[in-house]
């Protein structure tokens with residue numbers, strides 16, 4: 001592979017690519033990535049100082065988040081007409097997650113441009129969904145998107161299975177919400193409206209926990225914790241299409257694949273005004289995760305629980321804050 005160091009990427013392009021990568025979803029909006037560009041390759045490193053040491057002890061969700069940023073970085077390169085060679089876990093240092101070497105490819109297709117544009121529209125949707133189920137054709141495309149990245153999207157359509165998974169998710173949320181260390185961690189990543197933070201989940205993005213949550217709804221994570229700071233008026237009353245994102249194994253490479261699959265399917269969905277809520281509680285606890293796996297009757301390992309649905313583009317701000325490119329990028 002020949003790489004022309006001089007002309008491949010101008011500094012402004014590097015910055016734009018890193019800014020696009022930084023729009024990825026991340027657990028509690030921790031944005032736990034650092035990106036370096038040495039003129040030949042991007043290196044994505046886990047910023048472990050941003051990890052959730054109680055909720056995400058082994059760094060699984062941290063690495064999934066970085067995987068989502070990696071997919072966006074690859075898509076941003078395609079937008080510039082560049083292909084990329086990606087090596088996951090390129091060194092013995094477990095914090096170094098991916099090395100991405102771009103090289104000249106075909107100009108971006110219209111479909112790739114649409115995908116890239118959807119990076120800015122994608123957001124985690126915790127509010128109301130329309131009643132209609134996700135279109136069957138789109139549901140297949142989302143599975144294909146996950147499959148292209150080495151993961152699987154499993155829909156929970158059987159009523160009994162769905163009811164059991166919702167029960168597990170509820171049990172997990174209740175158990176986590178009672179753990180004072182988990183509560184402290186959530187508090188640290190949910191700044192009050194007066195704080196001007198570039199990370200964390202802003203108070204307009206979630207509602208107070210819904211005491212009327214029905215057996216057919218996936219319980220939202222309680223980000224408010226009785227502080228009465230939540231600003232979203234209406235919690236979701238429609239559970240939407242439920243699915244589990246799963247991988248074959250459960251090591252850092254699998255987590256990176258899960259993250260890339262997550263972002264690929266989310267930007268695919270966003271092009272069709274379909275958004276997702278991400279629910280990870282049932283997978284954060286080993287016992288509910290094992291039970292979920294048994295319920296799915298598959299050898300695959302569950303990584304995230306997702307709820308999809310149609311949602312109008314919100315009139316309130318839907319863009320959660322991000323760290324500046326200078327904070328993330330080293331050249």
Ligand SMILES: Cc1cc2nc3c(=O)[nH]c(=O)nc-3n(C[C@H](O)[C@H](O)[C@H](O)COP(=O)(O)O)c2cc1C
Pocket residue numbers: 023024025026027028029061062064065068122123124125126200201220221277278279280281318320
């Ligand atoms: C691995 C992972 C786990 C997540 N878990 C949850 C969750 O349990 N509950 C939730 O409401 N959002 C969850 N999210 C969504 C993040 O809170 C969201 O991506 C972040 O706040 C940034 O907002 P945005 O997605 O709208 O850009 C998760 C995201 C990722 C990548």
